[in-house]
Structure formats: C-alpha cells, structure tokens
Amino acid sequence: MKKVLTIAGSDCSGGAGIQADLKTFSAHGVFGMSVIVSVVAENTSRVIDIQDVRPDMIEKQIDAVFEDIDVDAVKIGMLSQPDCMEAVAGKLKQYAPANIVLDPVMYAKNGCPLMNPDAIDTLIEKVIPFANLLTPNIPEAEKIAGMSIHNVEDMKKSAEAIYRMGCKNVLVKGGHASGSALDILFDGERFYTFDAQRIDTKNTHGTGCTYSAAIASNLALGCSLQEAVHRAKEYITTAIRHSLAIGKGHGPTHHFYELYQNGLKNGAEINNGQ
Numbered sequence: 001m002k003k004v005l006t007i008a009g010s011d012c013s014g015g016a017g018i019q020a021d022l023k024t025f026s027a028h029g030v031f032g033m034s035v036i037v038s039v040v041a042e043n044t045s046r047v048i049d050i051q052d053v054r055p056d057m058i059e060k061q062i063d064a065v066f067e068d069i070d071v072d073a074v075k076i077g078m079l080s081q082p083d084c085m086e087a088v089a090g091k092l093k094q095y096a097p098a099n100i101v102l103d104p105v106m107y108a109k110n111g112c113p114l115m116n117p118d119a120i121d122t123l124i125e126k127v128i129p130f131a132n133l134l135t136p137n138i139p140e141a142e143k144i145a146g147m148s149i150h151n152v153e154d155m156k157k158s159a160e161a162i163y164r165m166g167c168k169n170v171l172v173k174g175g176h177a178s179g180s181a182l183d184i185l186f187d188g189e190r191f192y193t194f195d196a197q198r199i200d201t202k203n204t205h206g207t208g209c210t211y212s213a214a215i216a217s218n219l220a221l222g223c224s225l226q227e228a229v230h231r232a233k234e235y236i237t238t239a240i241r242h243s244l245a246i247g248k249g250h251g252p253t254h255h256f257y258e259l260y261q262n263g264l265k266n267g268a269e270i271n272n273g274q
C-alpha cells in the first residue's frame, strides 16, 4: 500500500486540515499519516484559537514517521510561524522525500489568519524550494508573487514568478475567481489548464486541503503530475458537488468513497487545456 504523510494543522470540526487530508487519503486507498503542526480550535464559522506545537515536537513527529516508514508522498498544509517552517524545512532536507505538495495556507475560508503574515519570507526562502508542487489560491499567489491577480493572464504571471522561487511546479487555483473553477498549472515550460463548472454552494470548507491531499495521493499512486492534478480536480469537484450542510457556516466537502471508487459517476467533467 502507498503511504502518504500530511504535515498540517488540526481542524477539530473535521472539514479542513489534517482531518480533511486523512479522509482524502482513505478515499484514495492510500495509507495516511499525520504530523500536527498546530492545533486549531475552529469550526465552519470561525477560528477560536490556535496553539502551535513546539518545533522540536514537530521534528520528533517527522522523525518518528521517517525512521520507520517509507513515505511515497508528503502534503504540507498550514504552517503558522517561522519556527514551525524552519523545523519542517530542516526535516525535508534531512529525509528528502519524493512528491512534496505544498499548500501555502494563509487564511481560513471565513477570513481568519492561519499564518503569521511576517512568516511569508521564511515560507519563500526556506520551504517553497522543497516543493515539487505549490498550490496557492489567488490571494496566496498574490501575496507570494507580490502582485495583484485580476485575470487568467495574471494567474499565469504569478505562477511564473513563484516558479522562479525554486519550486518545480505551480498550480494557481481559481476557486476565488468568478466564472468557471479554472486552475492553471505551470511546469516551468508550459501552462496546463484544469477547468470545471463552478458549483453554487457555500459549503467549501477545506477545498484547498482536500485538493492538495488528493494530488499527493495520486502522485504516490504513480500518476504523472498532470494526471494527478486531473484526477484530483475530478475528486474535489465531486466532493464540492456533494458537500455537506454541516454547521452554521461553510460546510465541509464530502469524501464519498463510493462516488470516487465508482469512477465519479455523479461527478465532474474536467476540461484540460494547454
């Protein structure tokens, strides 16, 4: 069985973070493992508080996994402070795992900050160079690339700027744009588009977490990057189409095992382009 590790924050309400990642891993038939970087007291409406795990404890969790188990892919989510980032970056250097997907989480869907804004330089200098794929949404791409994004051309320019920071591939996600849900992948040479119908729902808590965890799962399963993103786009679109009206705010995506295993029968049509 393929083994995939998430290094991220814990969402006690189960829709995002480590919890969304582990549900996504199970739906893909891979063995999920987790390193908790922050404990977040949050729900579908608000973030109440964040307690960061001590950097040495983050390192020990990563050691515990890697000294014992071969890891086929790593998904990295919420890293709230520079010292957490440095702890994770040091261990990525030490263990050099394959297939690192980095989702640079900055804000929860309800607008609460999950990353200290002063940590962005550390993210760029210390963590981004390890990523095989970086998956910013539009506000995150704006912050990392230091530019405004108003259209698809701007999404492409931001992807090029972020690529120059040392990650091997960039996927700028269009969940925050209007029109169809269009994502753009840049591999340093070409752009590839992944386009799906926008679903009219407020229940999108954890979409970015789910998407990056699905990409990491598909990479672990041996897909090429383009195929991994294509399949993950089907997965996230289906998970949003069947998202759950749980809680009073933005409800979570649905990790419907049968839907996925049955070839996404009720699922998504993804248009790929270059």
Ligand SMILES: Nc1ncnc2c1ncn2[C@@H]1O[C@H](COP(=O)(O)OP(=O)(O)OP(=O)(O)O)[C@@H](O)[C@H]1O
Residues within 6 Å of the ligand: 016, 105, 107, 108, 109, 136, 137, 138, 173, 174, 175, 176, 181, 182, 183, 196, 197, 198, 199, 200, 201, 204, 205, 206, 207, 208, 209, 211, 233, 236, 237, 240
């Ligand atoms: N309403 C929607 N309908 C269809 N697809 C969507 C919708 N909202 C987001 N997506 C898709 O979901 C994926 C996640 O993108 P999004 O931009 O929402 O990430 P994110 O903002 O990082 O998520 P999160 O808020 O969980 O961190 C992308 O493929 C995006 O195109």
Ligand SMILES: Cc1ncc(COP(=O)(O)O)c(N)n1
Residues within 6 Å of the ligand: 008, 009, 010, 011, 016, 017, 018, 040, 042, 077, 078, 105, 107, 108, 109, 110, 114, 204, 205, 206, 207, 208, 209
């Ligand atoms: C621990 C954790 N990680 C990530 C997110 C982002 O997800 P969303 O923007 O969908 O709330 C979150 N809310 N909580």
